[in-house]
Amino acid sequence: MMHLSPEWLHALRSFVLAIGSLSLNHPAAIGSIRQKTRRISDLSLRASSYLLRPPARTFLRSADSVKSWDWLWQPSYGRRWHERFYRDRADPYGCTVNPYEKHKYDRTLDLLGGRRYRSALEIGCSEGAFSEMVAPQCVKLLAVDISDQAVERARAKLSYHDNVSVEQATLPMDMPLGPYDLILCLDVLYYLPKDVLIAFLPRLEAALNPGGELFALHYLGDFGQAMQGQEVHELMSARLGLEVGHDESVPDIGPGGAGYRVTRLVKPSAMTRGAGGGRRSR
Incomplete structure (x- = not known):
């Protein structure tokens, strides 16, 4: 334990008395000091919070007991953000009227080439605009979205498709x-x-059958998303x-003409692996 010498005690006493005198004789000055102190403390806490959030999220994601906390997985454009986004308007992304959306849907259908799929998963289905287009090519289609409101609207749109189910996820x-x-x-993975x-x-x-296809398409512009579209495809x-x-990258489409990139990845079958097949481009 630290012991204060008499000299330190005298100095401390003088400082306390000076603050007390300032408080009595100049209340405005002491009020200003308090406000500045609070402001500095608040800024320090905010800065510390921003610095600590990423490592805290990384640590907590590894803990089984907190894997139900949505904010850990979707810190920017998460479930709450999307619920607000869908709350006051239908089709907020313009999936049924936006030329960019029509272009990407048409190109996706072209690349799917009319193939028939026994089981399909659409991640980020929104209100079901593309789900309705691709449903005829699927024996079973599960469409999922982060927003309860989007899921409710997608279910209504797709209610006459017996082969389609829509879930919140x-x-x-x-x-x-x-x-x-x-x-x-x-246009979904760059939110992560x-x-x-x-x-x-x-x-x-792991969720793909051998011979199954992982199809990704992302806008290449910047609208404040967690990752850039190019980076998503390079990682994949x-x-x-x-x-x-x-x-392929398709230019001159979408906001600012930024374009989009589309990639179709195929899981090798056992026969392909046995023949020495690897990652290749077709």
Whole structure:
């Protein structure tokens, strides 16, 4: 324990008396000091919070007891944000009227080539605009979205499709197990922070049947999302043991003419692996 010498005690006593005198004789000055002190403390706490949030999220995500906390997985454009986004208007993304959306849907259908899929998963289905288009190619289609309101509207839109089910899911923690012949990720994976996407990619791969396709398309502009579209596709190509069936960038479309990138990845079958097949482009 530290002991204060008489000299220190005298100095401390003088300081306390000076503050007390200032408080009595100049109340405005002491009030200003208090306000500045509070402001500095508040700024310090905010700065500390911003610095500590990323490592805290990374640590907490590894704990089984908190895996139901949505904010850990979707810190920016999470469930609450999307519920507000859908609350006051129908089709807030313009999926049925936006030329960019029409272009990407048409290109996706072209690349799917009329193939028939026994089981398919659409991640980020919104109100079901593309789900309705791709449903005829699927024996069973599970469409999921983070927003309860979007899911409710998608269910109404798709109610006459007996082969389609729509569920609320916050990914990656609510990832359906599958397996699937087709997984669609259209303008959705760049909402995930990079560390979350890296952890999520193996689960996407595991949910594919041999010969199954992982189809990703993302806008290449910047609107404040957690990741850039190019980075998402580079990570997918680098970290997944899937063959590249198709990969292209489409320019001069979407806000600012930023364009989009579309990639179709195929899970090798046992025969392909046995023949020494690896990651290849078709």
